[in-house]
Amino acid sequence: MTAGFLQVKNIVYHYPVGRKKIKALDGISLALKREGTLGIVGESGSGKSTLGKTIAGLLAPQRGAIVFKGLEISGKMNTSVQYVFQNSSKALNPRMRVRDLIAEGLIIQKKWPRKRDLIIRDVMDAVGLPERVASYLPGQLSGGQIQRVALARVLAVEPEVLILDEPVSSLDVTTGAMLLLMLAELRKKKKLSYIIISHDLAVLRQTCTDIAVIYAGKIVEAGRADYIFTKPRHMYTKMLLAAHPQPDPAFKIRVEIRREAADPLHLPSGCRFHPRCPEALPLCRRQPPGMVNVAKEHCVSCHLAG
Ligand code: ATP
Ligand code: SF4
């Protein structure tokens, strides 16, 4: 991928489990363009949330670096790069009122004490929350309002990058569609850049300029969204697309979904995808494939891609 203003360079994050390790991220490189929207897609357990938290500095990578506007920010919380949790309703303190939840980041950072009420009103307005909910507790809000509060919280500290982890997966279709529309408007208005994590390709198709496909802690394919959706090269990407209803009936990818995703404690040798791949070669069992550029903004990790 082209160099962006936020770069993820070969990061590794392994969770220790007893004497073993879960290799949640195993050498991930990505780039987010300024004011771009990068979608990260993969099955459950592929490492998406770990990646989001690592980019936001909530987890420190054991190897590799996160570079934002030329500065290394690995393992450091940074006001400019904010993460919105996958499960916002659980991430919000149920005993805090909306106004205090939104102000929390400003208080922790001792920012603008005199302007706080104004900022709270401004971000609530930006995410479409009526003023009356400022005194509500999370338990008194709808799912859509909870997501908006989670967004308002991070917007209050004026970030440049938002990492949105499954922003609409807990919402019904119309509430989700409205939230995505609001996010698109917000991005333009506040000149934000987004990383959107989702298992739902329809969400990413609608919102993203670039896509990265993750499988068992590795990026298997990445590039411009139109390439990924219309000319996918990796079997796993094809499998994800085939599992999803296509809006264009002329677009036919027939790939059967085979077997369960890789067990993170017993990852296959060579290409981690080989037990599920209908095109696997004997080489695939022995040797992990490298990343190959198949177009200017399209790269694939597969022995067949070269
Ligand atoms: P989902 O789509 O279900 O949210 P994900 O792609 O976000 O999944 P992660 O939550 O990043 O996946 O998890 C990646 C791997 O790391 C999984 O195998 C998961 O079980 C493991 N993992 C995540 N958090 C921890 C933790 N705190 N301790 C140990 N293992 C963990
Ligand atoms: Fe399939 Fe081999 Fe390519 Fe892996 S490297 S996706 S097993 S063809």
Ligand code: MG
């Ligand atoms: Mg997740």
